[in-house]
Amino acid sequence: MTIRVRIAPSPTGNLHIGTARTAVFNWLYAHNQEGKFVLRIEDTDLERSRSEYTENIKSGLEWLGLTWDEGPFFQTQRLDKYTAAIQTLIDRGLAYSCYCTPEELDKMRENQKAKGLAPRYDNRHRNLSSEEKAAFEAEGRKPVIRFKIDDDREIVWQDKVRGRVSWQGSDLGGDMVVARAGETEAIGQPLYNLAVVVDDIDMAITHVIRGEDHIANTAKQILLYEALGAKVPEFAHTPLILNQDGKKLSKRDGVTSIDDFRKMGFLPEALANYMTLLGWTPPDSTEEIFTLEEAATKFDLGRVNKAGAKFDWAKLDWINSQYLHKMPANELVELLIPYWQSAGYEVNLDSDRSWLESLTAMVTPNLTRLANVVEETKLLFGESVEYTDEAIEFLKQEGVDLVLQEAITAIEEADTLETADAKGIIKQVTKSQKVKKGLVMRSLRAGLTGEMHGPDLIQSWVLLNQKQLDRGRLSKALSLI
C-alpha cells in the first residue's frame, strides 16, 4: 500500500514555522516511504480565510523545497462531500440537531465552572421530541448538527510517536458540533473535525502526522472514522515548538512566519535543515548539516521526540552560516544584492558585478544571515568614513602619519592596485619607515576603514582602490592626526 500523508494548513495567516515544521516531517516521511505528500487548504472558516494567505503558504512551502505531489485541494470546493457525510451520520442516528444558542451554552459552561465541574456540552438536545423541535423551529432558531459521543467509550490508538494513547469519551466535551447553523439549508458549514476526516478518507491518507495540540481531536476523529465506516489511519503527534520561555511559539514571539525568516536572510536549505532537528534526531549521527533528501533516507517517526522542542536562534544562526560559507561567491552575490539595494548603497548591476563578487568572497566568512552583509560591508561603500575612538587613538601614534603619507604617494604613482601591488607598498613602507609590518597594516586599516577590526585588509584596500576611495580616505585620516 502506498503511504499517503498530507499537510493541511488553514489560510488564516502566513505560513507559520510550526506548520512548516509539520510539513517537513510529513515530507520526510513521504519521501522515506516512497509515498505521496498532499497539500490541502482548510478554508472552511470563511470569516478568517484569505486567498493571499493561501498564496503565502504555497510560496513558502515551495521556497523551503517542500514540494507536494497532489493538490492543493480546497475544502470550500468540497462542501457537498461534507454535507453528504453529515447527512449519513444523521440518517444513521449518530448525529442530531441542537438548537442551543451560543448564549445558552455560555451560561451552561459558567454554571458548570461555578460548581467546580469541567465545562462541557451536557447533550441536552440529544433526544428532543418532534414537538420540542417544532417549537424551537417556530422560534426561528437554526440548529447546529452534533455528533454523539458516548461518555463510556474509551478511544485507544497506537501513536507512532507517543505509543499507546487512550482517551475517555466523557473527557471529549460532550456531543461535538460538526456543522454550523445554516441560514436556509438544513445543514450549515462543516466544522474542522468533520471536514478533516471526510477529506482524509477521501484522499486515502494513511498517516496523519501533526502537532500534539491535536491529540484530543484525534480521539474525536477516530469516532467519526468509525461512524462513517472508514479505516482509521495511523497517527503521529509531533512535539510543539517552544519559545525561550518554554511556551508554544506564537505570533506574540515576533518572528514566526516563514516570510519573516526569509527576509532576515536565512537560506531555505538552512531553515529546512534546522526544522528537521526540531523534535527529531538522526540515528547514529554526528553530522547535523544535511539536505532534506539526506534526512529523508534516515527519517523515522520512532525517533521523533515527545518533549517540546525549544527554538534555538543560536543554532539556527550557526546552521545558516554553514550554508552561507559553503556557497560560491557568484551565487551568493545575487542573494546579497537586494540587501545592499534596500540599504541604500549605490550598486550598479552592470559595472559593479565583479567588484561585488569580490566583496562577497571577502566577507562571506563573517556572514551569519544574508542581512548581515549591510553591516559587514558598510566600510567599503561611500566616500565618507566614520572613525572610531579606537581608530583615532591609533592614528595619533607616533609614526603613523609618515606611514600614511608614504602610502598615499605610492598609490598616486600606481595606475592600478592589485593584491601584489598592495603587498609591495606595505613592504616598501615598512622598510623605509623602519617600523613593524603590523604597524603599517593597522595604520592602513584605521585610515581606510575607520575601524581596527574587519575583513582581510589587503583585499579591502584593493576593493576600495577600484572604487577610487582609498586615497581620499587616507588623506582624511591624515587630516585628523
Add this chain to the structure above:
RNA sequence: GGUGCUGUAGACAAAUUGGUAAAGUCACCUGCCUUUCACGUAGGGGUUUGCGGGUUCGAUCCCCGUCAGCACUGCCA
C-alpha cells in the same frame, strides 16, 4: 476545574527487551592560524538524569507519590 503529555549540562539531545550516565551538535573557555575580527583547526570545563520513595545484584529506563512546565478543554483550525 477536568484530561493528556513532558521533565537528562546554558540550548538541541543520544543512551530502543534495566547493565560503568551522558555520544554528538550549538553555546562557553583556551591554544594555534591572522595585521585585527571572523572563518578554520586542536583541546577543555560543565551532570546528585525535577524531587522523594519502592522493586531489583543493578534504575534515566519499571511502579507509587510529589513538584514544575506545556497543551487541549469553541457554532476556530
